[in-house]
Amino acid sequence: MRLFHARGYDAVGVAELGAELGIKPPSFYAAFGSKAGLFERTLRRYAAGEANVFARARAEGGDVATVIGRTLALAAELYPGRVYPGLGGTAGCLVLDGARNSADPEAQALADAAKREGRAAVRDFIATEAPDRADALADLVVVAMMGMSAAARDGADREKLERVAAMMDRAFRRELSGA
Amino acid sequence: MRLFHARGYDAVGVAELGAELGIKPPSFYAAFGSKAGLFERTLRRYAAGEANVFARARAEGGDVATVIGRTLALAAELYPGRVYPGLGGTAGCLVLDGARNSADPEAQALADAAKREGRAAVRDFIATEAPDRADALADLVVVAMMGMSAAARDGADREKLERVAAMMDRAFRRELSGA
DNA sequence: GATTTTTTATAGTGGTCGCTACAAAAAAAT
DNA sequence: ATTTTTTTGTAGCGACCACTATAAAAAATC
Numbered sequence: 543m544r545l546f547h548a549r550g551y552d553a554v555g556v557a558e559l560g561a562e563l564g565i566k567p568p569s570f571y572a573a574f575g576s577k578a579g580l581f582e583r584t585l586r587r588y589a590a591g592e593a594n595v596f597a598r599a600r601a602e603g604g605d606v607a608t609v610i611g612r613t614l615a616l617a618a619e620l621y622p623g624r625v626y627p628g629l630g631g632t633a634g635c636l637v638l639d640g641a642r643n644s645a646d647p648e649a650q651a652l653a654d655a656a657k658r659e660g661r662a663a664v665r666d667f668i669a670t671e672a673p674d675r676a677d678a679l680a681d682l683v684v685v686a687m688m689g690m691s692a693a694a695r696d697g698a699d700r701e702k703l704e705r706v707a708a709m710m711d712r713a714f715r716r717e718l719s720g721a
Numbered sequence: 722m723r724l725f726h727a728r729g730y731d732a733v734g735v736a737e738l739g740a741e742l743g744i745k746p747p748s749f750y751a752a753f754g755s756k757a758g759l760f761e762r763t764l765r766r767y768a769a770g771e772a773n774v775f776a777r778a779r780a781e782g783g784d785v786a787t788v789i790g791r792t793l794a795l796a797a798e799l800y801p802g803r804v805y806p807g808l809g810g811t812a813g814c815l816v817l818d819g820a821r822n823s824a825d826p827e828a829q830a831l832a833d834a835a836k837r838e839g840r841a842a843v844r845d846f847i848a849t850e851a852p853d854r855a856d857a858l859a860d861l862v863v864v865a866m867m868g869m870s871a872a873a874r875d876g877a878d879r880e881k882l883e884r885v886a887a888m889m890d891r892a893f894r895r896e897l898s899g900a
Numbered sequence: 901g902a903t904t905t906t907t908t909a910t911a912g913t914g915g916t917c918g919c920t921a922c923a924a925a926a927a928a929a930t
Numbered sequence: 931a932t933t934t935t936t937t938t939g940t941a942g943c944g945a946c947c948a949c950t951a952t953a954a955a956a957a958a959t960c
Binding site: 549550551552553638639642643644645654657678681682684685686687688689690691692693695696698702705706709710712713716717 | 728729730732818822823833857860861864865866867868869870872874875877881884885888889891892896
């Protein structure tokens, strides 16, 4: 997970994944079936843990504006962290950027499915307060998260992301309130 | 340029680039020196053309809010276009996403330099009206553009991006006006 | 038209990719 | 303790990567 996260799907090889797991290629394929098979499990584990900032924000309760604001703040806190101190590479979101520019259609499809799932959760939650504008508001949140993830991958630090997250939060509140 | 734009730096090989140009590898290297050499020229040509939405927006004049709003609108119009109809791949911004997750440090450095250049132009322009908040406001614009580029690469259509661009424009105006 | 220079194509360099055949070692079952 | 099953490491599969040595073709010069 750390390797995929730090460098993206294509840039990390099966041999290196095996070395990190302490196994050799045959054991790797016996365990995961394929490189994409491990990536699928990786995405699932990632989305089930602390990286699912929307789930964490929602667990603390509050109305839509509060939860979305918290989601953006958590992303700003999570995204700049270095995920694999040994080698290079920065964080951002594994789901949003892990398979970006990948040449493997299977990896792209897996990441796409995870993105759709995440967006649907945000959209449905927003719909509880603003059913008619839920799609547009969800797009605002998703684009903001994608931009923050990309900025983090380009070296943006926590302070910068928190400033952007605060502005995105104000933008969301303004759009939600309908003026 | 179309190939790099559609699929990203790593996912397109020298042989394919040569085939598109009608030349074979030795002529390719005589002309460009290396794959990264062509990428550098590609980035320059891209940034000098219609893809530089900020330069286009600025050329039409207006105050900071007007120009930034126009920049976002032009990005929403440009990013969803398919750039290489023959094969797969979607648009977004070549500078922002062309070398994302690349394993080649040279390609990353070239794209990074182009991004810094673009951000500096936006920042300096914003500074003409809001010198003390120019950095934060430039970050908002850059993150918005990165998010829109990523969304376009994930299949967002023009209508969706224009909706997001309009919301980002309102966010920028609000932040610029200082409340 | 013959000679020199430039450009090109053929073919192949070593390297890495995802993945696997095979055989040795370890574990489980009898 | 022997046999069977499972797991593992060694080695290598074909394919592709960026890149290049060499020699033939094309262009330019004389």
